[in-house]
Amino acid sequence: MTNFLYLIWNADPDIFTLFSRPIKWYGLLFALGFLIGQQIILWMLKKEAPEGDSFKKRAEKDVETLTIYLVLATIIGARLGHVLFYEPDKYIKNPLDILKIWEGGLASHGAAIALLFVLWLFARKRANWTWLKIVDRIVIVVALVGALIRFGNFMNSEIYGLPTGSEYGIVFTRNASEAIIRNSGLVNDVSYSKMTKPNEGNYVPVVINLTFKRGVDENQMKTYIENNLPTILGGRYSYISDHLLIDPEKSVVYTINGREAHVNALGIPRHPTQLYESLTTFLLFLLLLSIWYRYKANTPRGRLIGLFLVILFGLRFVHEFFKENQVSFEDNIPLNMGQWLSIPMVVFGILILIHSFRHQGTGS
Numbered sequence: 001m002t003n004f005l006y007l008i009w010n011a012d013p014d015i016f017t018l019f020s021r022p023i024k025w026y027g028l029l030f031a032l033g034f035l036i037g038q039q040i041i042l043w044m045l046k047k048e049a050p051e052g053d054s055f056k057k058r059a060e061k062d063v064e065t066l067t068i069y070l071v072l073a074t075i076i077g078a079r080l081g082h083v084l085f086y087e088p089d090k091y092i093k094n095p096l097d098i099l100k101i102w103e104g105g106l107a108s109h110g111a112a113i114a115l116l117f118v119l120w121l122f123a124r125k126r127a128n129w130t131w132l133k134i135v136d137r138i139v140i141v142v143a144l145v146g147a148l149i150r151f152g153n154f155m156n157s158e159i160y161g162l163p164t165g166s167e168y169g170i171v172f173t174r175n176a177s178e179a180i181i182r183n184s185g186l187v188n189d190v191s192y193s194k195m196t197k198p199n200e201g202n203y204v205p206v207v208i209n210l211t212f213k214r215g216v217d218e219n220q221m222k223t224y225i226e227n228n229l230p231t232i233l234g235g236r237y238s239y240i241s242d243h244l245l246i247d248p249e250k251s252v253v254y255t256i257n258g259r260e261a262h263v264n265a266l267g268i269p270r271h272p273t274q275l276y277e278s279l280t281t282f283l284l285f286l287l288l289l290s291i292w293y294r295y296k297a298n299t300p301r302g303r304l305i306g307l308f309l310v311i312l313f314g315l316r317f318v319h320e321f322f323k324e325n326q327v328s329f330e331d332n333i334p335l336n337m338g339q340w341l342s343i344p345m346v347v348f349g350i351l352i353l354i355h356s357f358r359h360q361g362t363g364s
Contacts, residue, residue: 005167006204006269008192010174013156026152033148037141038067040289044137048297062126069122070138073114074145075101081110085337086327108146108316109341112309115142132301139308140292143285146312150278161271161322165202169269173206176244179232180210186224188213195264203266206244210261221261225254233265243268271322280315284308302356309349313342 014022045059082105083091083098091098119138123129153159157174177190188211195205208229212221234248235241246252246265253264288304320338330336 006169006171006194006267008171008173008194008206008267009154009157010177010190010192011155011157013174024152025155026149029148029152029155030145033141033145034067034071037070037145038063040141040144041066041137044140044292044296066122066134066138069118070115070142073118074111075106077114077117078106078108078111081107081113085109085341107341109313109338109345112313112345130301132305136299136302136304137292139305140285140288143281143288143308143312147278147282147285150274150281154272154274154278159274160324161273161276162324163202164269164271167199167204167269170272171204171206171267171269172243173267176208176233176240179237179240180208180229183232184224184228186212186216186220200266202268204269206265206267208244208263208265210263212259212261214259216259218256221256225261225263226252229263243270273319273323276319276322277316280319281312284311284315287311300356300360302352302359306349306351306353306356309345310353313345313349317342317346 011025013024013026015025015028016023042059042063045063049059079098079101085107087105115138116135119134120131123131123134150159157172160170160172163169171192173192180190181187190211191209193207193209195207197205199205210221210225230246230248230252233240233244233246235245244265244267246263255262288308291304291307292299317339320336320342323336323338325331325336327337333340
């Protein structure tokens with residue numbers, strides 16, 4: 001019998017609608033990361049400044065400007081990173097599509113490169129900053145922002161992992177829910193529950209709970225369940241059947257109770273790689289913050305950015321083994337693009353750490 005190690009995930013990516021526009025979890029968490037990060041940076045700068053130092057008076061203005069740099073670098077860098085690293089041919093043919101960020105396509109490696117560059121631009125215009133001093137502090141909040149963004153990916157049911165091949169994992173059902181409601185015209189709501197029955201190979205038992213609209217009679221419900229539903233969940237649409245399916249070669253097992261129907265289906269548990277990355281990046285945030293809190297203004301130069309690059313992209317290299325490839329060409333190379341891009345980041349971090357330990361007594 002199933003041991004209930006898997007979770008069925010059907011979260012709505014929209015929180016609510018404001019002025020006819022959906023407010024999404026991803027956007028909220030993205031913005032929240034920068035707002036919280038801004039306050040953390042301001043707090044850090046004030047902690048480091050000597051009592052009575054006029055630097056405190058300039059800190060708030062500098063942080064506001066810095067936040068704008070960070071937001072723009074993250075969005076533009078992540079978008080251009082995806083365009084250049086993953087789908088250059090597509091965007092060369094349709095360059096205006098680069099602006100369609102809402103369609104998806106952001107690369108964290110591109111964001112990292114852009115952040116390092118704009119922080120250099122920011123530092124060179126300010127006498128009280130050096131590049132290493134600023135990046136050592138900014139990577140603390142970048143780790144926090146990254147953790148929140150990855151949790152936003154989880155709320156969006158995107159950037160999921162490979163099938164676990166076991167009862168452990170997450171069954172992502174949001175695509176199925178949207179397809180059922182969009183294509184039927186009969187169903188008002190969809191939810192899911194587990195069944196206490198043996199697994200079928202690498203599939204876990206899932207019950208699809210359908211609530212039909214008022215006025216839909218039992219014959220219409222039966223016709224929809226027996227004919228339409230197996231078409232949607234029968235493998236025709238891989239973005240659905242890669243997570244939830246009904247075998248079209250077998251009779252559909254279901255029960256009807258009033259306006260509700262309960263249909264047996266098979267779920268495919270996957271690695272929740274969004275949560276893996278969100279948790280490890282949050283732990284990295286805590287590690288970097290604790291190191292800074294110990295040394296504050298005397299933080300060894302380059303120590304935090306070095307650790308950030310080595311740990312974050314070292315973990316990213318490992319996490320990629322559990323992820324679906326983003327584009328088809330990755331299926332034909334030994335490592336995927338995320339792993340290839342992580343290697344120079346780790347090497348760069350190691351070089352900075354070597355420099356940091358050689359100048360152990362020099363603060364940032």
